[in-house]
Amino acid sequence: MTAQGEVLLVGAAVTAPGFALTAPISFWGGVDPKSGTISDPRHPEHGTRLAGLALMIPATVGSSSAAAILLELVHGGRAPAAVILHEPDAILLLGLIVAKEMGMQTPIAIRLDRDQFAALHGHELQISESGLLRSA
Amino acid sequence: MAVTLTTEERAIAGGSLGEGAAMAMRIVAETARLMGAQQLIAIESAHIDGALYHGDSGTLFAETLVAGGAKVSVRSTLNVGAIDLTGCSRNRLPAHEHAMASRMMTAYRLLGCEQTWTCAPYQAGHRPRFGAQVAWGESNAVAFCNSVLGARTNRYGDFLDIACAIAGRAPDYGLHRTENRRASVVFDVSKLDHTFLYSDIAWPILGHLYGRLIGDAVGVVSGLNFRPWEDLLKAFGAAAASAGAVGLFHVAGATPEAGDEAIALHFRPPLERIMVTPDMVLDAQRRLSTADRADRIDAVAIGSPHLSLEEFDMLRRLMGGRKTAVPIYACTGRHVVKVLERDGHRQELEALGVVIVADTCVVVTPILPDTPGAILMTNSGKFAHYAPSNTGYAVLYGSLADCVESAVVGVPMFGVQS
Numbered sequence A: 001m002t003a004q005g006e007v008l009l010v011g012a013a014v015t016a017p018g019f020a021l022t023a024p025i026s027f028w029g030g031v032d033p034k035s036g037t038i039s040d041p042r043h044p045e046h047g048t049r050l051a052g053l054a055l056m057i058p059a060t061v062g063s064s065s066a067a068a069i070l071l072e073l074v075h076g077g078r079a080p081a082a083v084i085l086h087e088p089d090a091i092l093l094l095g096l097i098v099a100k101e102m103g104m105q106t107p108i109a110i111r112l113d114r115d116q117f118a119a120l121h122g123h124e125l126q127i128s129e130s131g132l133l134r135s136a
Numbered sequence B: 001m002a003v004t005l006t007t008e009e010r011a012i013a014g015g016s017l018g019e020g021a022a023m024a025m026r027i028v029a030e031t032a033r034l035m036g037a038q039q040l041i042a043i044e045s046a047h048i049d050g051a052l053y054h055g056d057s058g059t060l061f062a063e064t065l066v067a068g069g070a071k072v073s074v075r076s077t078l079n080v081g082a083i084d085l086t087g088c089s090r091n092r093l094p095a096h097e098h099a100m101a102s103r104m105m106t107a108y109r110l111l112g113c114e115q116t117w118t119c120a121p122y123q124a125g126h127r128p129r130f131g132a133q134v135a136w137g138e139s140n141a142v143a144f145c146n147s148v149l150g151a152r153t154n155r156y157g158d159f160l161d162i163a164c165a166i167a168g169r170a171p172d173y174g175l176h177r178t179e180n181r182r183a184s185v186v187f188d189v190s191k192l193d194h195t196f197l198y199s200d201i202a203w204p205i206l207g208h209l210y211g212r213l214i215g216d217a218v219g220v221v222s223g224l225n226f227r228p229w230e231d232l233l234k235a236f237g238a239a240a241a242s243a244g245a246v247g248l249f250h251v252a253g254a255t256p257e258a259g260d261e262a263i264a265l266h267f268r269p270p271l272e273r274i275m276v277t278p279d280m281v282l283d284a285q286r287r288l289s290t291a292d293r294a295d296r297i298d299a300v301a302i303g304s305p306h307l308s309l310e311e312f313d314m315l316r317r318l319m320g321g322r323k324t325a326v327p328i329y330a331c332t333g334r335h336v337v338k339v340l341e342r343d344g345h346r347q348e349l350e351a352l353g354v355v356i357v358a359d360t361c362v363v364v365t366p367i368l369p370d371t372p373g374a375i376l377m378t379n380s381g382k383f384a385h386y387a388p389s390n391t392g393y394a395v396l397y398g399s400l401a402d403c404v405e406s407a408v409v410g411v412p413m414f415g416v417q418s
Helices: A066-075 A090-101 A114-120 B007-013 B019-034 B056-067 B095-110 B139-147 B160-167 B202-214 B230-243 B278-288 B309-319 B334-342 B345-351 B381-391 B400-409
Strands: A002-004 A006-009 A014-020 A054-057 A082-085 A108-111 A124-127 A132-135 B040-042 B045-048 B075-078 B169-171 B185-188 B219-222 B249-251 B272-275 B299-307 B328-332 B354-358 B375-378 B394-397
Touching: A002 A114, A006 A090, A014 A114, A054 A114, A066 A090, A066 B056, A082 A090, A090 B019, A090 B056, A090 B160, A114 A132, B007 B019, B019 B040, B019 B056, B019 B160, B019 B169, B045 B160, B056 B095, B056 B160, B139 B230, B139 B249, B139 B299, B160 B169, B185 B202, B202 B219, B202 B230, B202 B278, B202 B381, B230 B249, B230 B299, B230 B381, B278 B381, B278 B394, B299 B309, B299 B381, B299 B400, B309 B328, B309 B334, B309 B345, B309 B400, B328 B400, B334 B345, B334 B354, B345 B354, B375 B381, B375 B400, B381 B394
Parallel strands: A014 A054, A054 A082, A082 A108, B045 B075, B185 B219, B185 B272, B219 B249, B299 B328, B299 B375, B328 B354, B375 B394
Antiparallel strands: A002 A132, A006 A108, A014 A124, A124 A132, B040 B169
16 A cells, blocks of 8 residues: 655655554653663553664654654664654654754654554555655 | 745854854754744743753764854753762762763853753743743743743753754744633632642642643643742642643733733633542642552652752751751752852751752762662652652652651651641
């Protein structure tokens, strides 16, 4: 199947496994910046490694330090390959804006309705620079 | 999503004032675009929460701004860092983290920020005027600045706070705009006992309840028959902002945009009126404590937000010259330590077993001993919220008088007369 998202922050085209979170996530206190895994034991995807995933995020919660964690993931080479959000979240995406300013390679960020997440989950996704997602 | 920059803003983003200023302006403009702001607005001051170490990349970001010649263009105070630079207290940070945290604090100083290192800048002489547009970080400071001072800020976080301070601009959306400052929910406390409402123990509990019920909406506390003093509003805001994403609250008859309930509601009906009952308060009070037993304590921590001089006076009065059996960690800013030292009170308190912690606090950096299964007693709704996950200590919540008496006796005491 295909889905057309809206590009929030530009990034290179990429092919990566689609992974949809089933609950909102707090990056600060919810993702371990050192290992890049979901560290909040109350999160249903606890233990998932985010590196290299086309990560679909239904909602974000929590601290304004989320950007610092995402920047730390990019800096350490443990960031998702693409960040797909139901709603634009400036606090989180700021991590990518800053990473780009510091000359790091950053993943593309796309807005896509969360109703479409389930159909893309578990598939290898080809993601274009214009925000088109195609499952192989 | 289109944001229109002025000719001057575009020139700065292009490098007319140097690469550091350009980077800051581009970060502010990109955020404005993402949030659907149509323009940037000039700001008068900033309070920077971004100098607390979370990882090496944050230090490198600040150093990139320094290398690019950036300087803040408005008055900018600093929130806590990870290190007590006054030397009042010691932390257990590993060598690499300590070095990177120290470099980060230096970088923010070089950017021109004032070395206040406090989460209560509004009690350290930084009080924006009513209606001023500002960019403040740190959730309790944001809540106080918006609610008690009536200045206007969104909840700024890492990177954006310093970018706004350098650019002297902020994206025009959210709580910067009058229409978004209207209360839509009434938090009615008229059914509660007024002796309780007049006590310091009430306000972190009410704040915690308010934050959990109201989240990121704007509400108005209604039904008080007195005007709560500043330290009560400070405790309320801190608890509310840690339990929910509260950036602005009103208190009818007490805060500047709420002459009365109707004014806070902009003369429109509320979406909801929450009648707060004594049972709701008891439940919220129970939630603030996480320890499953109340038969011992290992430490007491107070000062989130940082203690004011008035709160230190109360602490000294309650101690009454008695030595503590377990240590009291009293977190504050260097603006207060200076006065305590001048008056001989720091030395007096330390001799009684009080550990004064300046520039930082016990939930953001490892100061408390690493003791498995330890129990911390606190009078702070914010410490109660963060201590379990950040320090591993279970929490018992009580009033300041309870905390002091418990530290002196060495076992938890509740309901102590203040």
